[in-house]
Amino acid sequence: MARAFAAAVLLLAAASFPAGYAQQPAAVQTATLKTGDTAPDFTLPDQDSNPVRLSSLVGKRKVVLAFYVKAFTSG
Amino acid sequence: MDKFRESNAQVLGISVDSVADQKEFARQNGADFPLLSDSKGQVATLYGVFNKERGFANRATFVIDEQGRIVSIELGSSAINVEGALSACSK
Numbered sequence: 001m002a003r004a005f006a007a008a009v010l011l012l013a014a015a016s017f018p019a020g021y022a023q024q025p026a027a028v029q030t031a032t033l034k035t036g037d038t039a040p041d042f043t044l045p046d047q048d049s050n051p052v053r054l055s056s057l058v059g060k061r062k063v064v065l066a067f068y069v070k071a072f073t074s075g
Numbered sequence: 076m077d078k079f080r081e082s083n084a085q086v087l088g089i090s091v092d093s094v095a096d097q098k099e100f101a102r103q104n105g106a107d108f109p110l111l112s113d114s115k116g117q118v119a120t121l122y123g124v125f126n127k128e129r130g131f132a133n134r135a136t137f138v139i140d141e142q143g144r145i146v147s148i149e150l151g152s153s154a155i156n157v158e159g160a161l162s163a164c165s166k
Contacts, residue, residue: 028149033148044113046112049094059143067137
């Protein structure tokens with residue numbers, strides 16, 4: 001029993017260990033994507049209403065896509 | 076955020092805010108990269124990070140390599156805090 005508990009604690013600790021500190025990238029995935037997948041293309045307007053298409057940027061340099069919570073909320 | 080700038084990556088911020096809100100947010104914070112308006116959450120849904128209950132995208136960072144492949148996904152507190160990074164830059 002105690003051993004099972006200790007194993008559970010270890011598992012929890014491992015699961016909550018920040019991925020950025022791991023030597024190998026952790027297998028983080030979302031509901032639809034995982035690392036290694038091709039990034040789905042999209043076109044969205046920027047703050048000046050200019051359409052930005054992901055596939056037009058890919059190939060030149062890395063793209064960092066940063067989803068964030070609404071700009072005018074504290075979340 | 077700085078580590079991505081140094082690596083010469085193209086940073087794209089993306090949220091469910093309207094273009095007008097993004098423009099105001101960019102103006103107030105001096106954003107020097109595109110802030111995309113995903114007002115219906117379609118792209119967030121495509122990437123599996125849309126929070127239906129709350130109506131916005133959960134914080135998440137995807138790094139896409141030159142071949143268009145996702146090489147890194149970071150979610151929640153380990154993802155880039157665009158709001159925080161911009162606020163820090165504008166101080």
